[in-house]
Amino acid sequence: MGKGAKSQRAFLVFLVAAVVNVVPVAATEPSMPLPPEEIAWSTAGAEIEAKGWVDGQAATTMAKAELFSDPTISRNPFGLLVRFADSASAFDREQALLLVDGFLVGEPLDGTATYLVETLRNLDDSLAVLQETAGVEWVGFDEVMQATVLPSDPDLDQLWGLNGTYGIDAPGAWAQTLGDPSVVVAIIDTGVDLDHPDLLANLWVNLGEIAGNGLDDDGNGYVDDIHGYDFVNDDGDPNDDNNHGTHVAGTIAAVADTVGVVGVAPDTKIMALKFLDDKGSGFVSDAVLALTYAVNNGAQISNNSWGGGGAEAAMSTMLDTAEVANHLFVAAAGNEANDNDANPTYPASYSQANVLTVASNQSDGALSSFSNYGATSVDVVAPGSGILSSVVGGGYATFSGTSMAAPHVAGVAALMRAVDSSITYASIKQFLIDTATVDPRLTTVAVSGGVINAAAAVTAASGAGPSLSVTATETSVTEGATVTFTAVAADQSSVDVSTQVNWSLDGTALGTGDTLVYSADTPGSMRIRAEVTTGGFTTLVITTLTVIAIVRTVTVSSPNGGEDFAVGEAVAINWTSVGPVGNVDVSVISQISGSMEYAAAAGLPIIDQQTTTMTINVPYSASIATLEVGLRLDHTYDGDLYITLAHPNGTTVVLANYVGGWGDNFGSGAQSCSGSLTVFSDGGEVAVGSGSAPFVGKFQPAEALSAFAGLDTVGDWVLSVTDSADLDTGSLFCTELDFFGTNTLVASGLDVNVGTVEWTVPEAVNASNLMVSVGNDLASDTSDSVFTIAGGPPVTTTTTTLPPTFDASSGFPSTPQDEYLVLTGYFDDELLGVVQAADYLGQSPSQLQTLSVGVLAFLMALAGSDQPDWSTGSPPDISGNNVVQSHFFSLDGTQGALEAVAAATGLTGAQTQKFATSVVVFLILLAMARSS
CATH class of the missing domain: 2.60.120.260 (Galactose-binding domain-like)
Incomplete structure (x- = not known):
């Protein structure tokens, strides 16, 4: 399998503040792949096979019905996601399907080669077989995405996110544009209340489709898709039966009137794409279909306020396609108060450049307590605590979560496209990062280091502000160097305003004027910000300075x-x-x-x-x-x-x-x-x-x-x-x-x-x-x-060469051996045993030997009347009887103790030495064996 073959068993949830249950890791033994002819029917598949069914219905209609009745299931019981290699022929695909009694459901999910494959056979065995099949690039389960309960608090400040102190300054952007109907934002969610009075006028309309005639008039593969599509029920009615998608839609594009709320981009169109059901559950295959629909039908931006689980190869492939189409994918960062740098959360952590990840701040400007963050993996911050917006039935409610932060960003992106229809997703993303209002509390939370500034971002996109250019003597220097930044600015009437340029770093003012002399004392990458305001418009330029640490x-x-x-x-x-x-x-x-x-x-x-x-x-x-x-x-x-x-x-x-x-x-x-x-x-x-x-x-x-x-x-x-x-x-x-x-x-x-x-x-x-x-x-x-x-001061010892007294037939050498290398009779390789045991204790063989004799003598002497004194002093000189002195006893009692050991065991001094060493080495090697 290639690395793209990833399909984690995980639940995906709405990104609103809530408690999420952890899915336990199974403790069962894995099943081995079976030959194709031995793949058994799944239990549910056998029942359907016995009753009869129409190809394609099991993995769609029947699977969704089962999910509706049991929201706890973790994957499509009758379907696998399969991507065929570009080189695979139609014959190759047919052969692969035959191996698992499979059927291709509909057109490719991503418009290329990724399919939902229906099979009533055991899914685990079918997956294993397809993994080893020629022509299959990757295969995975069609996992379930599951929503959590939505929290609400009607007492929080209303619309602070648009015009509050720590909001996005939407009024400043509205002075330039309210949006443009040609800009379409896809709401990939639970659907949208199509009759809500604050949303009705801004619903996207598929002009190539005739409502209610039961035909696919525009040939896009979907029948009666007037305002979007419902991938849960496979019909053209993406009405919301949950509230979440409608709330998101209101934040983006509720109309500007005297009723209810107003969206960030009130003249923008919204495309309703429902892939989560009323319980907030749905399959990843439907999420991929929804994004494919959005890209293919002209939505330049999509809002994705859902997440959790791992990376999915099918979604990653479709994001590649969306990137090529200049589609901006706005994703909520997640609600686990998690560092996404260390623990990625998807879809927020996909690596494609067109993914824009959003964390949440609260009305006092601080990071919301539930919000995920990431100094490099999260791009921007936007209001997400206590956000008032539309809900199903024409009403309004206050929700909290990064689900609520993401649509603020999607709305501003829509305003930026309204003032520059040719702007790229990359420019939108960079402008939003560069023009954010920096807050020291958020500098390690996201790349932007602050909350998005709608007015500044739209100005940057439109070019309506004063002109400003910045040059630096260097943009990469060694620690301790001095860098001079020079600004040239002119207002809308071409009057020089260079002396009005303000310089800052991470929200800390560095000075005002046409030049900044900066001492680069801290290694790392930093963003020096220059900005100038004239005529109510602000233009800023960010210069990235890399400071290389001196080699130390x-x-x-x-x-x-x-x-x-x-x-x-x-x-x-x-x-x-x-x-x-x-x-x-x-x-x-x-x-x-x-x-x-x-x-x-x-x-x-x-x-x-x-x-x-x-x-x-x-x-x-x-x-x-x-x-x-x-x-x-x-x-x-x-x-x-x-x-x-x-x-x-x-x-x-x-x-x-x-x-x-x-x-x-x-x-x-x-x-x-x-x-x-x-x-x-x-x-x-x-x-x-x-x-x-x-x-x-x-x-x-x-x-x-x-x-x-x-x-x-x-x-x-x-x-x-x-x-x-x-x-x-x-x-x-x-x-x-x-x-x-x-x-x-x-x-x-x-x-x-x-x-x-x-x-x-x-x-x-x-x-x-x-x-x-x-x-x-x-x-x-x-x-x-x-x-x-x-373990003691340097010592001088006298050694004696001792002949071994055991029978030579026992494996001992017949020539005399140095007393510190006497071999024991208890190992196949006696000398190796001594060396290994000594090394285990961090000692030399000589130290181990004297330790061994001392330990045995001490223990045996305890049973007699001649008790030795324990000390760390130097051993006495050795005198006669072939007795080896221990380093661990004082002179008094030691010689007698060793002689008593020899007498009690019927051994000579040399034999006592070898016996003692054998015992200690044996115990040490037992410990070594246990540890390995």
């Missing part, structure tokens, strides 16, 4: 991993730097790492509509200061995935929240922890929602990992990957946890150019894995990997 780096050179130091040792910490970093802090931080790889070559399967979990056991106990999470997985269409990490106590952090869209994979290269990982870190430079697949490098997670700060590392951590959609699957290969604990400050405020500082290892630093950190907020670096500190 710090690189730790030593210790950089692999070194082994002792308490009391003087360690030279060295680094290099580039750029004006300033003073830095130098610290030593403890680190614990845990990782989990799935051993099978194919990885741990990530299955549609299921959650895959990987458990990482961390046996060490330490307090977490910071944490980084490495991830390596392969999956087509990352936007399906919801990824979380849970602490052993249940505390859970969302790492990735349906990010990456059509992109594939997290990490790249080897399908293991040795590949290039996606690393989630609170210190990442880019939020994962703003990144792109395969997300190689460090990214800020959707929720901060600081939620784990202060918790203990020990226990079973769980990485969960939920695939919330159909069609795309994958594999999870690796999860890696890197904990950073105690931070020991070595030096503070040190000139970065010094490049070195000496650190004497204190006794307070226990045996552990450590890393050096050097830097500040501008630049920093840590050691590439860990170095270690022995």
Whole structure:
């Protein structure tokens, strides 16, 4: 399947403030595709087959009847959306249909090659078969879109959105135009009350159709479509039976009279396209048909106050067609108070340039509490709280939601087309962004940084304001540079008014005059705004200035991993730097790492509509200061995935929240922890929602990992990957946890150019894995990997070469071995077991061996009268009897304790040494096996 084959199981809702139920992810095992001849009838399909039916009715009339009786169904029970490849012949299509007993319902939904295919066979199996069929580009379910209950509040301010302090200044636009009847806005919604007195005069009329004669007079494929079409009931009567579409229509184009309300563009025509029924439910196939109808029948703008769910390939394809036709698709941003940058919402988040996404503000200018937002994914803000408009039956009511904000924008776009009939959707979109009234509270809410200004936008489109041009000495500079902007302005009588130009940035005034000298001290992209007002008209010019950050780096050179130091040792910490970093802090931080790889070559399967979990056991106990999470997985269409990490106590952090869209994979290269990982870190430079697949490098997670700060590392951590959609699957290969604990400050405020500082290892630093950190907020670096500190001061030990005393037939060498490399008799590869166990503890084999003997001696001595004293002092000299001394006991009692162990077990000193090491190594390897 190509990447276009997306069809998420989701409910789409009216974008009005309301509580939305979450659709749970199924926990059932996926069914395997069946050969075509074995596809069973669906239960409902078998009933219809037995009774008989007319081709095409099951996926339309019968499906909609079932939806009417049961609004909770999630998809068309008798239909699939199928797009055939451009190269597919009629024979190829016929063969594909035969495989699923399918029937093409009507003409292509998008006018090209996307069809509603009717089949009474099992839909899941039919979809699987068509996915593998030649000539099929993509296939998906015909999902249900479902409306929520509409809220209302009749006590809110009336029409503040048009002329209030934080409204759109519609009167300023009306001074230039009330609209033009040649401009048509399609209301893709629940329909429109065709008899409403405030809407009747502005209904679009299909002049090629004769009302009521039962014929398709204009040959557009629809009968009696005088004012639009009803795709729910498949007839030419798109009357609203819900209220939502009528409310939207009134905000756009209620007539200017003494009755009721007035729309933003009161001389504009509205096309009624009903694809949601009285309960607010409908199929995506009908939404595509509605947009196709709008484009094909001359609507230059459409309002889309509905949303939710995921990206649909059929809708995306039709948006491509609409873009070519210069059609502007205005979409509500959504009502989940969600950051659309991190968690896209559709149709608002489609990437086509003709999609204009709208957030909502309230009457005090602030973002509405329910409104979605997005610094890069939402374009503009418009009034959406407490909006009075028309409803079914000739009345009026107040609703709230981004559903109410979008029609304000659609109306202004219609006014802009009225003053310039040749204007492009791109110009409309850019003018609306550039002329918005900037509000500091909204600068991170939308690209515009403020609420649309109807008067300024229409002026920009008409060119009726004063002339204004701006030049800049540079538009891309390095941080710290100075840029000079020069303005030349003239009023409508060509009188120079350059000195009246006002300059601002994000709503903050920068000065007035024909020049602006700006110090570019903050890296990033900024929009310098110049505006001048004469004769009641305002013209503005936005200049985008890109400020490139000066390169600042710090690189730790030593210790950089692999070194082994002792308490009391003087360690030279060295680094290099580039750029004006300033003073830095130098610290030593403890680190614990845990990782989990799935051993099978194919990885741990990530299955549609299921959650895959990987458990990482961390046996060490330490307090977490910071944490980084490495991830390596392969999956087509990352936007399906919801990824979380849970602490052993249940505390859970969302790492990735349906990010990456059509992109594939997290990490790249080897399908293991040795590949290039996606690393989630609170210190990442880019939020994962703003990144792109395969997300190689460090990214800020959707929720901060600081939620784990202060918790203990020990226990079973769980990485969960939920695939919330159909069609795309994958594999999870690796999860890696890197904990950073105690931070020991070595030096503070040190000139970065010094490049070195000496650190004497204190006794307070226990045996552990450590890393050096050097830097500040501008630049920093840590050691590439860990170095270690022995748990005690440097010591000198005497070693004795001991011959093994076990029978050589047991696999022991017959020649003497160094006491610190004595092999145990309990493993196929004894030496490897010792080395692996020692590495697991961060020790050398010699340290492990002396530890092992000490532990066993201590435990056995506890049972006798000669109790050893526990200390961290140096071991005594070894004297006779082939006894190895432990590092962990004082002189008094130790020799006797070891001799007692040997006597109690009937072993010599060398045998005691090997036995003790075997026991500890065995326990350690058990722990290692459990963690992997």
